[in-house]
Amino acid sequence: MTRAPTLALAALFALLLGLGLAGIGLGRMPLDYAVSILALPLGGLAAALVLTLRRQTDLLARWSGRLLAGLAAGLAATLAYNLYRVAVRSLFDLPFDPFRVQPVFGQIMTGMPSTHAIALAAGWGYHLWIGAMLGMVFAALRPSGGLVAGLLFAALVQLGRWAMYPSVFRAGLSDQEFFANGVIGMLFWGAVLGATLHQLARTTRTAG
Amino acid sequence: MIWINYRCDWLFHHVQDGLSGRKNGIGITMGRPVFLGASVLALVLLGAIAWWGLGPAHTSGEIAPRQGWTILRPPHDVNALAEHAGKIWAGGRDGLALLDPKSGAVLPLPDGTPDMGYVKALLIDRAGRLWVGHRTGLARFDGVNWWRIAVSPTAPPGPVTALVETQDGRILVGGEAGLAALSNAGLAPVDMPDGQAGRAVLALFEDAGARLWVGLSSASLGGLLVEAGGTWRALGRDDGLAHLRVNHITQDREGRIWLATGFGQQGGACASDRSGNRDSWRCIGARDGLASDMVRLVFEDRHGQFWFGTEFDGAAVVLAERSLRLARADGLSGFELKAMLEDSLGNLWLGSDKGLTRIDATATALFPADPTKPKGGRE
Structure with missing residues (x-):
């Protein structure tokens, strides 16, 4: 079993830990953003440490491969979702800015103006990380992926989000943009996530 | 282990x-x-x-709003409103829109109007010129020609969020990179108290006593700055503010300073005492009849009705001890009420994240003379 996936994942997690802690240390990043950046890397590195101490390197490598596949699928789904938002805005002439949220994330996280390159990089990085993180969570739950599983996962993620922020959900019910992005768009994200992970899992099995 | x-x-x-x-x-x-x-x-x-x-x-087009209320789209997103040369100007995500105050019809913009995205602030100065603050700069319209200046994404003010003309004639520009003053030499940073330089500004206001009020954006590092006679003072939660993100500042006819504060589900509307005393604040929220604790805007109309806008929960109108909650079914164009204007004809204009509502001057009094019940809505 190769160690490359484990090392790649460890490097990514260490980088995120560094960025998250630096954000907190500089006093700019709100705690909820920091937690969503730090939680998975901290948990992942702690689990890796336990497995390493127990000399369960095969299990560690298997889990690393699984999470990396989830990361790739999550990124692919998130990029596809962004393209979907551009397409749906053009096709149906819906009045929304498909890339508004990333500069806002960046401004909140860094305290810098939303047009600043660092804020834009932070906002886009955060957006992609959330997609990748959800992809890893999905891969941990359902390593073989699949279209239906992806749809179910996306539905659960969105239902959970709405349960946490009922005002957002209530306000969105009378909104075409909410329906296009929050319902259909999220299902599209889940479908791409599930299908991509399924393909990756099949390729891995075939290669193995 | x-x-x-x-x-x-x-x-x-x-x-x-x-x-x-x-x-x-x-x-x-x-x-x-x-x-x-x-x-x-x-x-x-x-x-x-x-x-x-x-x-x-x-069926959004089939909602039957209150009598005299009309939803207008475009504009699809409104952050700021102003009346200039007998027309209503609305600024938002897609730039500027010009409307007829009587019919609400969208009018063509003047020749030479620059492209401006994310307009957040409009100001009519004492010379009668229109100032427009947007993501990449500042523009001024004198009725014939446009003048423009770009802002840096790194130096104050950054993307513009607020404008005010002071009693000594300065144009102050608040933005995501801090506070700046406009002079013939361009935009220059305004000296702020230690530790506050470069903080994102959301709201600017100068009260009748020439005190400058600066509302900051950050929910964790923000708060309120007050400048009087060249001396700055920073106010926060310890001074009685409901939240450190100050979305809007205004002064009512009795001299009280009102702050719309909050983010997400938290915050409140905070009022000073009648002298505008910055050490005495009383904050109200959902339990006092507002639509939510988070307050996006405070506006007093000519009837003495106070309008409190929110981000996700519509608005509430308060008159004396009575309050009335308003939602899209009442005729609000969206749930986030971001800007209000009472024009010279007495019409009310309500800008939201989903468009504009025009309330005819004949329909702006929401509470009948008999104080038993408001006109419709939920009390």
């Missing part, structure tokens, strides 16, 4: 075997029939929500 090792072992093996469908087990293990059943259930649930959401989305 042994126990922790054991639990980790149990967790890893069950997660990898159970959830991958290779082995049925206990706890978090999920077999294929259960998984398919859960999938179908979740999809049915989401479908129901989609259908529920689809109805209002397709």
